[in-house]
Amino acid sequence: MDVPREGAKRKKIIRRAIIVTVIVAAIPLITYGLSRLKPAAPSVEGGTLWTDTVKRGPMIRQVRGLGTLVPEDTLLIPAINEGRVQKIVLRPGALVKADTVILVLANPELELAAEDLKWQVKAAEATMRDLEVKLETAKLDLRSAVARVESEFVQAKLKAERDDALGKEGLTPDLTIRLSRAAADEAGKRFDIDKKRLEISGASAEAQIAAQQVNIEKLRAAYVLKKQQVDGLRVVAGFPGVLQQMAVEEGQRVAPGTILAKVVQPTHLKAEIKIPETQAKDITIGQLAQVDTHNGVIQAKVSRIDPAAINGNVTVDLRLEGDLPLGARPDLSVDGTVELERLSDVLYVMRPVFGQPNSVIGLFKVTPDGKEASRVQVRIGRVSVQTVEVLDGLKVGDRVVLSDMAAWDGHDRLRLN
Structure with a gap:
């Protein structure tokens, strides 16, 4: 037969009250704890990022520009008198002497x-x-x-x-x-x-x-x-070289002063490169330079700096001092690099995608284990073609991400897979 238990109901009520009290007390604590948690960092494939390690040592400041090879000795041949082009004797590319007839006019x-x-x-x-x-x-x-x-x-x-x-x-x-x-x-x-x-x-x-x-x-x-x-109706080259351009056609009527042809000396070339005006302020006559023809590199020196900027660029002439590689010819596209100065002992890193001289930029610094990257503010000083001087925010051995990280501007941490 069943024996009734005394006090069981009361114990059940007390137990429920304790549970409810614990739950009510735990909710704010859990909420507070969750609020203190950092948001989950997005994941990035580490192999797709371009990184470099901060170093200390000598750094060469350089500026680079695109340009072309142009002849140092150029002769534009004008029409002395009015006439009609009767015959074109030579076409561009022909070797000429000073007295070589290149075309004949009739008057x-x-x-x-x-x-x-x-x-x-x-x-x-x-x-x-x-x-x-x-x-x-x-x-x-x-x-x-x-x-x-x-x-x-x-x-x-x-x-x-x-x-x-x-x-x-x-x-x-x-x-x-x-x-x-x-x-x-x-x-x-x-x-x-x-x-x-x-x-x-x-x-x-x-x-x-x-x-x-x-x-x-x-x-x-x-x-x-x-x-x-x-x-003068028998137009001659004027000096030995190569006929680079014929500006008229047979039967064409020309007035005095009309440019008929262009003769150049292909062995005497210089490089004309375009340097952004913000980077050209430190360039001076006589600085060392290199010209890459994509078929060889030629040593050069700065010989002239255009006093005016056109479309945000300054034209700089580089006098070539080495032997021309095969295929070097007028109007050939080249890359020119001018050496501004040599810094003996500075903190530097490879140049990031974005960063102007003497500015503060945000870079992601990789943790020692390589699993995460955190954004840090870095103050950079002088810049070169491939490197920048680090003034503050990094130390020797720090590894930073140099790739374009604009897609993660809203995040200060990244997980690297």
Whole structure:
């Protein structure tokens, strides 16, 4: 038979009350504990991340830019006169000498003008010879007249002397003596005048010949100039090298000053590279550089810095100092690296995807066990092409993630798988 238990109901009520009390007290504690827990870190495949270890030692500051090889010696050949392209003798790529004809222009009006000046010169020379003959003839006539007047003067003088002698003997009247003396004086004056006329005629002849000679020289100069213009219709290279560009086609009409062709010397090349203006401020003339032609690296030096920035870039010329590798030619795309300075003892790491000089950036530092990465603030100083100087936030041996981590900007921790 059943025996009733005394106090069982009361114990059951007390036990339930204790359980409820424990549960009520545990809920806030659990809630508080959960609130203190960190959110679960997202997982990232570690093999896809680019990392590097912070080091201390020498660091070379460099800047890099893209560019092309360009000739140091370039000749643009302009059209001297108007004309039509009659014949293109050579095409780009041809080796040329200074006197090599590369194309021929046609200008009938210019050729006709040169031929007309040629005959004008011949006509002026013929006129010169005719003038010389005429002047020589006139000079001979004057000499003949002077000789005749001189003879008359001598005769008149002798007659006057004879009459004077006869007059002293009383054989000639005084009137005859005076008439003889007058005739001799007249002949003497005419002789003096004709001698001066002969002298003046010589000077006049020289002046006429000189004037005609000036006219001939003027025509000759005009003809030489026109002849040079005609010869210029046969366009030559100007100096030895390679014909790089032909800017016209056969049948094309060109005006004076139109660029016809471009000749370069392919063995004398330099590199023109574009450097971002924010990085070009430390570049100076004479700094060491390297030019990568993708078929070899050439040592170089900075030879010129463009004073103006175009589209955010500064053009820097690099003078090549080594032998050109095979395939080096004008307009070849190259990479240029300029060495700014050598830092002897600095804390540095490989350059992250983002980071400007003298700025603070966030980088993920990998834990020693390699299972997690936490974001740290890093202050960087000077930067180079491949490395950056670390001023604060990291120490030697720290391993940091350098990849683009923009996808995890909202997280400060990552799990590395």
